[in-house]
Amino acid sequence: MTTSVKNNFLPPSLISNLQQVLISRNDAVEHQSTNSFDSTSSLSSRSRNAKPNTANVEPDCSKPVLLITNGEGIDSPGLTFLVQALLSDGRFSLHVCAPQSDKSVAGHSVTVRETVAVCSVEMNGATAFEVSGTPVDCVSLALSGALFSWSKPVLLISGINGGSSGGRNMYYSGAVAAAREALICGVPSLCLSFNWKKEVSCESDLKNAANVCLPLIFAAVRDIERRNFPESCLMNIQIPSCPLANKGFKLTRQSLWRSPLSWKAVSANRHPAAGQYLSNQQSLGIKLAQLSRDASAAGAARRLNSHRQNVEIESVGIAGKLNGQQTIKKYFRLEFIHLHLSRSWKRRQ
Template sequence: MNEKTIQILLTNDDSIHSPGLWAAAQALDLLGFVHIVAPRHQQTGTGHSMPNTSTGIIETMSLHVNGRDWPVYAVDGTPAQAVVHGIYEVIKSKPDLVVSGINYGENIGSSITVSGTVGAALEATSFGIPALAVSMQTKPEYHLSLSQDIDFSAAAYFTHKFARVMLNRKFPFDVDVLKVDVPAGASAETPWMITRQSRMKYYHPEMTQRNSFSEPGPVKYKPNYDPNNLEPDGDTYVLLVDKKVSVTPISIDMTSRTDFHQLRRLIEAMDD
């Protein structure tokens, strides 16, 4: 396939032209061969979706980034679909690791499945492939911008750090994805913590003002949180209040951690 033993599939949800993607590519290049298969266009907020409107057309191109030519594959599809195309048509085998990011904007709280960054990682782990999803805290106005003003160097450092661990260590059962969120202004010396996914909503809907339902009314969003209501060990608190790197182990198993017998008794009680 190539001269490197370790095979890494890199994708994102901000498109093939994202500076965050390329910061990750440079960081991962030190660990193995990086196959870059990412959406052709912006796919923020597409989650783990597989819309049948995607054509699946793959544009093979060479991009000159950071003084080097990189072969890349731009997919007309979501990040999750890019992972599938990458495995079946580009690499034609399972890579050792899938990395999604580096995303413009933090992916924290109860709505992380909205994230295309996290969605790509979830798709990868459904194939039994270890997956890393990395996001950088930015102001909302930067989320769709592909701005060159964002410094991804710290996020790239942590991308390399955790990717290296995932390639060299077998994680415990049920740790399918590592979700890493890096605070704005972070450096390589910024502490990191293992966190839980917060149950609190972080991105709240912001409705478009309109005079009738026939007018366009896209749902926008804005961050909103009360530090006093956040779990101290949650991703939102650690990132926004402690200003540390949040490292959240994610399971693909979304089953509620409840007592099944107690739940059954509760349901059956309705028949009495």
């Protein structure tokens, strides 16, 4: 196992702690594989309650409190496997506050001038809420004291994100933004991202990634309790695509790499806004149908009453020059090239 600590800015005690837990990682993974748990269905089958002030699990004050969130939504496999792994260990009191839908590229945005809906979620062994806002909304709301009875968690964990959050992609990442918001609020934080490879990676890799991250989480909590964890730092952890085959970790600085952005034109007749507009304008649709029917009837009457071939020219609109300031409306779609930050996880029922 190789570990690079050259020119790093973290305390030596934290580095030593991480080295020790990673050395024993293989034994821990083997133990977990022999005592594997398969509670995906029990954790994912959940019911929603319209009253967000009802807690579904009584908090255990004797255990350190961990706050879990992510950017891909509360139903994403990464969050599910992370919560499962932490619950299986049993040493923490888990509280989840995550977006209702995929907000993986929301960045550090917040919801203003709109009401944010919060629903309690049944998640065996944890107190959980889903929020209609962004990942930063989730963290800010969770730390406000309006949802949970505790005043401050020991650690916030954002993830596991199904895509890279390294380089300049961290500025787009909702998962990194959630960890950064916790840091701004004075709460130590970790962001976990898995290097998902299209047509290569599968959901079981996310489960392995969660198990690999457990020693790092244990080390972070232990150093926080010993006041050895850096207060002005969040750890952005990138997990390799083959979690069980990794050889250790390397402390590094943020690179300048980012995924190229590609804007693609979208046909207006394929844009959903047109259909939504017509569906919301029922009276307009009725009038258009009436006009079409009347025009068809008038044309049929003219053809019956005419004994010679006629050429008819009908004009719709006001005669004259075209308005030189006509509004031009186009539609575009943004895509990340060679990056799968925004994955559409199927909602588990």
